Amino acid sequence: MAALWAKTVIVMKNFIIIPALIFLTLSGVSAINKYPPANGRGFSGNPAVYQGGEELMYSLKYGFIKGGEANLTVKDTVFKGERVHHVIASGKTVGLADAIYKVRDRYESFIHPQTDLPVKSVRSIREGSYRYYNEVEYEHHHADSALVLSQKSGKHWVPENIQDILSAFYFARKHKFNDDLRKGEMIEIMTWFSDELFPLRIRYKGLETIDTPLGKLECYKFVPVTEVGRAFKNEDDMEVWISRDQNRVPVRIRFELRVGAFTCNLEQFRGLENPFSSFHLD
Numbered sequence: 409m410a411a412l413w414a415k416t417v418i419v420m421k422n423f424i425i426i427p428a429l430i431f432l433t434l435s436g437v438s439a440i441n442k443y444p445p446a447n448g449r450g451f452s453g454n455p456a457v458y459q460g461g462e463e464l465m466y467s468l469k470y471g472f473i474k475g476g477e478a479n480l481t482v483k484d485t486v487f488k489g490e491r492v493h494h495v496i497a498s499g500k501t502v503g504l505a506d507a508i509y510k511v512r513d514r515y516e517s518f519i520h521p522q523t524d525l526p527v528k529s530v531r532s533i534r535e536g537s538y539r540y541y542n543e544v545e546y547e548h549h550h551a552d553s554a555l556v557l558s559q560k561s562g563k564h565w566v567p568e569n570i571q572d573i574l575s576a577f578y579f580a581r582k583h584k585f586n587d588d589l590r591k592g593e594m595i596e597i598m599t600w601f602s603d604e605l606f607p608l609r610i611r612y613k614g615l616e617t618i619d620t621p622l623g624k625l626e627c628y629k630f631v632p633v634t635e636v637g638r639a640f641k642n643e644d645d646m647e648v649w650i651s652r653d654q655n656r657v658p659v660r661i662r663f664e665l666r667v668g669a670f671t672c673n674l675e676q677f678r679g680l681e682n683p684f685s686s687f688h689l690d
Contacts, residue, residue, distance in 0.1 A: 457582050457656050460484030460493065461679035464657055468672045475505035478672070482679075485518070487527055493519045497574055511535050517574040523548065524579050529572035531602075544600065546570065561603045573601040576608055585628055585656040595630075609633040610648075617688045618649055620659055621675050624688040626652045627659060654682035 460483050468476035478499035485494040497515040500506070516530035526546050533540040547555040548568070556564040571579055576597045584595050591614040599606045613629040627649035645664040651657050657680075661672040677684065 456681050457654060458482055459681040463678050464674055465676040466672050467675050470668060470670055474503060476501050487518045492527060493521055495519060495574055495578060509536050515574045517572050519575050519578060524582060526572040526575040556600055558603050566600055567598055571597055571599045573599050581656045585650045618660060621673055625659055625686045626688045628652055651686035653686040655680050655684060
């Protein structure tokens with residue numbers, strides 16, 4: 409069993425803990441930031457789907473063995489005199505996986521509540537002996553473009569309405585995960601990640617009811633287009649289920665990797681903006 413974990417935890421640290429929750433496995437695809445802003449500079453008008461105080465708690469398992477934990481939290485704070493949502497995605501290995509290869513990852517995004525665009529992002533990585541830290545600020549008030557200010561690499565001009573890797577997920581929760589989707593439709597969002605443009609591409613597969621630790625839930629099912637190669641055999645080897653209620657939270661993420669299948673389940677939540685009403689009644 410230890411030999412199996414030694415093999416799989418290397419895959420976990422790159423693809424599972426935090427990347428599972430914010431779709432980092434979508435590298436190597438092409439997309440455009442094609443969604444027009446509602447007011448010329450950002451996105452607004454949709455009902456609130458999250459709020460300060462929200463916390464989502466996940467566990468990662470390989471079969472019946474627990475190897476990791478992850479949290480998604482939202483706090484209200486002030487950045488440069490303006491109220492923003494401070495979103496934090498944190499993840500870590502536990503148990504035997506933690507003894508073999510310790511992971512302590514943290515991603516942060518400061519999101520303007522009126523535009524749904526990031527004003528700052530933080531990436532803090534501790535994986536074994538590897539360390540990475542960077543802060544990035546975003547200026548969205550320029551015509552037809554945005555300015556990215558990275559502590560590591562300096563200034564970059566990027567497409568307008570650019571998202572960071574974490575804010576893109578909260579943007580999709582608010583604007584893209586809903587009953588207006590057509591089966592087979594592709595959601596495309598351009599982000600800035602690791603000091604370069606990083607496109608996300610997610611295909612909607614329809615409605616599905618699944619059994620979860622919280623009960624039987626009706627969900628939107630998505631298949632992010634993954635990069636075939638070192639970890640994935642096919643481009644649809646990752647599946648994501650989003651609750652079909654006003655909160656639109658991820659309740660399960662499943663990976664079919666070369667070393668086996670991993671499942672990340674929502675196990676606890678608190679502070680939701682809306683009642684959790686995705687339960688399926690027989």
